[in-house]
Amino acid sequence: MNIKLQKSTLHKQSKIAITGSKSESNRLLLLQALYANISIANISNSDDATLMQKALKSSDSVKDIHHAGTAMRFLTAYYATQEGQKITLTGSSRMQERPIQILVEALQQLGADIQYTKNEGYPPLHIQGKTLQGNQVTLAANVSSQYISALLLIAPTLENGLTLTLNGKITSVPYINMTLALLNQLGVQTNFEGNTITVSHFEATQETKHFTVESDWSSASYFYSLVALSEIETTITLSAYKENSLQGDSCLAEIYQKFGVTTVFNENTITLTKTHEATQETIKLDLKNAPDIAQTIAVTAFGLQLSCEMIGLHTLKIKETDRLVALKVELEKLGANVDITDKSLHLHKASKINENVTIATYKDHRMAMAFAPLALRVPIEIEKADVVSKSFPDFWKDLETIGINSH
Template structure:
């Protein structure tokens, strides 16, 4: 369904409750499947987390995770250690184009029985679960941190634990640290020294406990953008967030200072306030937080300022090639964008074309990143339901703070 966001003006003060982090939820859901003795609260209501839960509880031998890339990686590792279980793990057409060879080869090196069902290096894959006794493996570290996290999440259930050596520059370190912190929080032993990560074996039960998932910082990014595009004094309160967050995207607090947005932590909330207007050109290396690149690019375009975004090499293997998608859609709006395999340069433009129809490419972040533009001009968002992948109540929440949205 396409929707039209009329040119809007939001309330001077408003608040939004955001669902739990998809990244944290999916890690903890897998750990809970391995160690059922702990309880989870504030789990993400995203499609990806629903698909993760459904797959972990399924008794079928065909598991279809649709567009959920995190679930594909994590479940590849999970099912490889489910002794006596055989599954075919598949997904959408786009998922069948997203590489998984590096992870599969690492699991095979540990002894896993995984074979490709169509194209070498890509889903669907057949996994015959078995006991894995090998404990040393090396992995290229510059492609996707989810490959690393997938191995770490099952590591404690390997008979001899895991010693993982990372080769080359490590991508998205905060996501690796998130995984290790969650392992530690559940009671598992880990270490990360230089380029080697070690997880001790723990095949018994863990102490029962309740873990509360922090709300999603990637979802918060759209409100940082909204405040940046609003009048000075505009204030939005978001729940529930921690100052010492495990999520790499919490770097938003520092980045959006450059757009005049101040962030104040109050108990379990953050209060975003537009303090001043800063229209200087921007340059950010987002290697540790690539998921907020789309939000930042649109913020810069809407404010008519230039930006250089680097560290974006993983964006080509997301739900779509996000660099190409950003270039295409911003140029439809009248902007000028140049991209390489790992960077995006936006030239300042004072013109924003009205009522342009934004294609979303089955990518939730394309839909949400472009929504704040409605504070400047009317904009049409195609296939608006795609937001359910990570933030199902997004459009309702925008309406609650003053956005005018029609079908």
């Protein structure tokens, strides 16, 4: 399904309710599988969270999580601890190209029985669940935080807990802190000091623990982009959000001040207002703690005809696609000049934006959503637009609600 977006103008005032964070949802779903006394409200309606729930409820010996990367990492750790269960964990063709050896080797250090069924270091995996006796693991600190969180989530079930040592400079600290905060809310004792994380063994009590998932900040990023590209005084109110968020992408509120967008927190909502034009010609950012918003920021800067330099992007090469290459190719179709390395992107100031360009989405939900706000500047077509269901199934409907017209 392709969507052609007409050149549009946002309504002056809009309100949108956004589904729960898939990052929080998937962490809580795994904890719920380990500890039955957990209830969860506002679970994400994304494909990723739906696939996670389906896999956990299924009694099939083959679990296919399609393109859900978080589910692949978290379920690898989960099934390694499920004594007596034998399962094969597989996914889409792209998922079978995404590395998992670092996590598998860490689990094997704890005593896990995991075998590759196809290519060494990649899914599918054959996992024979057992009681893991180990309690110490060492990892490179710059690996995907999902590997680290997968280990932390199963840690309270280990008889002696877990001591995790991270070598080097740590990547995506907010996602690690999110995992630890949810464990703390459950009642698990944790400590994160320097490059060492410890998680104590935990036995569930009879008391039910209630969790409400905060809405997804990554999904909010596209509305920040829309407001930045709109006229002065345009406002969009989004729910449900917290000022003391666990999500690393909540840094959007600070970052988008550079693009002229002010954020006001009020109870469980945020109101985004275009208050001024961007004051800097070049936006410089280190996104090592929030790489998922890089695509949105690059497109915002391009649409405002600003230069943009972003570093800390090394994890983008192993996402749904190589997001750095994809960004360069699609932005240059629109008239941009982009330089990339394996961990950075430099967008040069553009003099014009080409109209009626068709944006390829590479089976990547964020490519579709990041480029959509350019409809405020030029007509644009988004190829295979239904890919947004991975994280934000209502995206196109919500865009129509606030004034983006399609045909």
